Amino acid sequence: MKPDRNSTPSLLDVKGLTRRFGGLVAVNDVSFSVKPGEIFTVIGPNGAGKSTMFKLIGAFIRPTSGDVVFEGKSLVGLAPHQAAARGVVRTFQETTIYREMTTMETVRTAFHLQCRATSLGAFFNTRQARADEAEANRAAEEILELLQLQHVRHEQAKNLPHGYLRALGIAMALAARPKLLMLDEPFAGMNPEETDAAVQMVRRIRDQGITVMLVEHDMHAVMRISDRIAVLNFGRKIAEGTPQEIQNDQNVIDAYLGQEDEELGI
Numbered sequence: 381m382k383p384d385r386n387s388t389p390s391l392l393d394v395k396g397l398t399r400r401f402g403g404l405v406a407v408n409d410v411s412f413s414v415k416p417g418e419i420f421t422v423i424g425p426n427g428a429g430k431s432t433m434f435k436l437i438g439a440f441i442r443p444t445s446g447d448v449v450f451e452g453k454s455l456v457g458l459a460p461h462q463a464a465a466r467g468v469v470r471t472f473q474e475t476t477i478y479r480e481m482t483t484m485e486t487v488r489t490a491f492h493l494q495c496r497a498t499s500l501g502a503f504f505n506t507r508q509a510r511a512d513e514a515e516a517n518r519a520a521e522e523i524l525e526l527l528q529l530q531h532v533r534h535e536q537a538k539n540l541p542h543g544y545l546r547a548l549g550i551a552m553a554l555a556a557r558p559k560l561l562m563l564d565e566p567f568a569g570m571n572p573e574e575t576d577a578a579v580q581m582v583r584r585i586r587d588q589g590i591t592v593m594l595v596e597h598d599m600h601a602v603m604r605i606s607d608r609i610a611v612l613n614f615g616r617k618i619a620e621g622t623p624q625e626i627q628n629d630q631n632v633i634d635a636y637l638g639q640e641d642e643e644l645g646i
């Protein structure tokens with residue numbers, strides 16, 4: 381039997397979070413909790429505040445008021461790399477991938493960035509540096525296997541198709557050993573087969589014990605993959621619940637009416 385959600389301590393607590401841009405309230409008094417091991421998705425019509433919410437959680441921008449609490453401690457005021465060191469890691473954009481490096485080199489480099497080996501240690505070939513090297517190789521192999529990238533391990537990024545580059549951005553994030561992995565529209569621009577594969581990939585990541593938070597527009601994928609969903613509209617949270625609860629929520633249906641495609645998939 382699954383443990384009662386309410387009795388499990390949260391990994392992330394978003395508390396009364398508000399962010400203004402001049403006169404515009406992009407995120408307005410939003411609260412929710414993410415439990416360890418969940419796949420939690422934030423949805424909402426265009427301009428609802430989803431990206432702003434992600435930036436607030438990753439400490440890329442500061443809230444006007446409210447708090448982001450991770451493992452019981454506030455992330456507000458930290459720099460993004462400090463939030464990442466606590467375990468809140470956002471996937472890397474394809475544009476930040478160094479195109480001359482191979483898949484393996486990219487993941488190993490990302491791993492080294494948070495590894496103990498100093499450049500001086502590596503230069504003198506210390507025992508610590510050699511141990512770190514072996515650990516980087518092992519960790520990189522594990523990540524490539526998890527994301528099914530082994531067969532392109534020696535390909536340079538510039539030769540990889542779009543879908544692989546996106547997976548490589550996720551691989552780099554995994555090298556930072558996240559507790560909470562944040563994925564911004566991971567299924568955007570994918571055909572149904574690619575989406576299927578990406579859904580399986582996100583599930584495998586979660587099965588490694590990593591909690592996953594997504595912002596996503598592809599409602600069919602969202603409804604399949606999410607344990608829980610929060611819905612934003614004009615910066616406010618209008619609903620939160622399981623996919624089934626969200627699909628049947630009249631406020632949510634109303635918010636999506638008039639959208640170009642029947643995004644909710646109902």
Ligand SMILES: Nc1ncnc2c1ncn2[C@@H]1O[C@H](COP(=O)(O)OP(=O)(O)OP(=O)(O)O)[C@@H](O)[C@H]1O
Nearest residue numbers: 401404405406424425426427428429430431432433
């Ligand atoms: N840096 C900024 N300065 C001013 N306004 C901003 C800024 N960032 C976002 N906004 C505004 O805040 C609101 C929420 O934007 P946000 O990008 O968070 O929405 P979203 O739900 O991610 O939208 P989409 O689905 O279209 O990506 C929008 O009205 C947007 O124009």
